[in-house]
Amino acid sequence: MAPLTASSAATSRRTGASGALQTHPPFPPHHPSGRAVPPHRYERIRQVLSAAGKTFFTWFGPVPRVMIMDPELVREILSNKSGHFGRASLSPLGRALASGLISYHGGKWAKHRRILNPAFHVEKLKQMLPAFSACCGDLVGRWENLVGQEGSYELDVWPELQNFTGDVISRAAFGSSYEKGRRIFQLQVELTQLIFQAIQSGYIPGYRFLPTPQNNRIKAINREEHGNKNAGMTSDEVVEECKLFYFAGQETVSVLLTWTMVVLSMHPEWQVRAREEVLQVFGKNKPDFDGLSHLKIVTLILYEVLRLYTPAILIQKITYKTVKLGNIVYPPGVLLVLPIVFIHHDPDLWGKDASEFKPERFAQGITKASKDQVAFFPFSGGPWVCIGQNFALLEAKTALCMILQQFSFELSPSSYTHAPRILVTLQPQHGAQLRLHKL
Numbered sequence: 001m002a003p004l005t006a007s008s009a010a011t012s013r014r015t016g017a018s019g020a021l022q023t024h025p026p027f028p029p030h031h032p033s034g035r036a037v038p039p040h041r042y043e044r045i046r047q048v049l050s051a052a053g054k055t056f057f058t059w060f061g062p063v064p065r066v067m068i069m070d071p072e073l074v075r076e077i078l079s080n081k082s083g084h085f086g087r088a089s090l091s092p093l094g095r096a097l098a099s100g101l102i103s104y105h106g107g108k109w110a111k112h113r114r115i116l117n118p119a120f121h122v123e124k125l126k127q128m129l130p131a132f133s134a135c136c137g138d139l140v141g142r143w144e145n146l147v148g149q150e151g152s153y154e155l156d157v158w159p160e161l162q163n164f165t166g167d168v169i170s171r172a173a174f175g176s177s178y179e180k181g182r183r184i185f186q187l188q189v190e191l192t193q194l195i196f197q198a199i200q201s202g203y204i205p206g207y208r209f210l211p212t213p214q215n216n217r218i219k220a221i222n223r224e225e226h227g228n229k230n231a232g233m234t235s236d237e238v239v240e241e242c243k244l245f246y247f248a249g250q251e252t253v254s255v256l257l258t259w260t261m262v263v264l265s266m267h268p269e270w271q272v273r274a275r276e277e278v279l280q281v282f283g284k285n286k287p288d289f290d291g292l293s294h295l296k297i298v299t300l301i302l303y304e305v306l307r308l309y310t311p312a313i314l315i316q317k318i319t320y321k322t323v324k325l326g327n328i329v330y331p332p333g334v335l336l337v338l339p340i341v342f343i344h345h346d347p348d349l350w351g352k353d354a355s356e357f358k359p360e361r362f363a364q365g366i367t368k369a370s371k372d373q374v375a376f377f378p379f380s381g382g383p384w385v386c387i388g389q390n391f392a393l394l395e396a397k398t399a400l401c402m403i404l405q406q407f408s409f410e411l412s413p414s415s416y417t418h419a420p421r422i423l424v425t426l427q428p429q430h431g432a433q434l435r436l437h438k439l
């Protein structure tokens with residue numbers, strides 16, 4: 001794809017009914033606030049990034065913040081062999097969204113990670129597969145009803161997929177407490193929006209204590225989340241685990257699946273190839289663990305979507321001690337930002353076609369997909385690597401297989417607008433309106 005120019009950004013926002021969707025739209029012409037970035041400003045961001053090189057620093061209030069785009073350095077930080085890097089502390093607003101493992105440091109983190117690891121082992125994942133396919137069966141059944149006699153139906157698949165991934169986490173994590181988990185997910189969706197409104201309107205320490213309508217609602221949500229007693233686990237434990245999993249696992253997989261359906265609508269030839277593979281391996285039967293582990297085309301597609309529309313767009317770490325990275329010596333307390341989304345789109349690493357959807361680039365494996373060095377970090381890496389990555393891939397594959405078995409889909413020519421924006425994860429700002437056709 002050619003570099004984004006003022007006119008291409010302007011025309012890319014509304015994709016329209018024509019075959020223009022066959023090319024991959026520019027990425028992302030949007031400001032984190034959700035407002036469309038005027039094309040000249042987006043161009044400016046690109047210029048600053050290319051002029052500044054792969055490592056540059058800015059101030060985050062009084063804290064120096066260094067952007068690191070060199071995959072070699074990113075790997076060094078994530079591997080943390082020196083032990084000199086740590087997790088950046090969450091702001092009070094961030095902590096209100098998610099605590100638990102993701103917010104712990106040092107010994108407490110290591111202990112909790114050890115306790116949680118076994119829950120994500122292959123044998124445990126195999127046991128979760130029936131819950132994945134039951135939830136997906138509900139989703140597909142619902143869509144079959146909507147499609148009805150007409151044979152096709154148009155809907156925004158994003159909230160549908162959010163409900164699906166919420167159901168999966170609720171069932172997998174809470175079993176019979178599933179309804180309680182579900183309510184907390186609904187509250188978390190509202191809480192995320194309120195907190196990001198607060199962050200975007202300028203974060204002033206202490207402001208969250210003022211009795212504004214937004215702050216009052218945040219408090220009311222917290223009261224409702226922590227208010228009920230639950231046998232077995234303490235209420236607070238249920239709530240904190242649920243909030244973490246909502247944050248870490250529900251939203252990420254739902255946007256992954258949403259972008260996958262969008263991209264497969266833009267590239268019907270890959271949709272056909274994926275369906276052929278699924279039907280060849282499973283027919284119309286429920287996917288099983290071994291079959292899912294051996295899918296090739298579906299895996300290539302998911303990797304390429306994770307590269308182009310990486311759900312977690314950046315990772316932050318902090319220097320604990322004086323440490324040399326590349327040619328630069330950093331003092332303790334420097335915030336290191338690893339902008340995964342930019343690394344995944346860097347033409348120096350991925351070639352001139354970096355912005356194009358080309359799942360075949362992963363055909364020889366992740367290590368050979370980019371030039372010279374590994375530059376694919378959707379799940380982070382090293383000791384902090386996402387604990388749920390296999391869970392996420394198994395869930396996404398199950399859902400994609402069951403959807404492809406029953407439906408073909410295309411973008412709604414009248415309602416779909418391609419507008420990736422950042423609101424914690426990379427989300428479709430105007431939804432993902434697709435037309436489903438029953439096969």
Ligand code: HEM
Nearest residue numbers: 101102248249252253311312378379380384386387388392
């Ligand atoms: C496509 C889906 C997902 C993506 C892209 C993703 C990505 C990530 C990333 C980038 C991190 C940060 C690691 C770091 O701090 O360096 C992370 C951490 C984490 N993720 Fe995921 N994640 C996904 C799905 C899931 C799922 C399904 C779960 C749980 C069921 C999960 C649970 C966690 C937890 C608990 C952490 C914290 C790990 C720790 O601090 O030790 N994630 N994830």
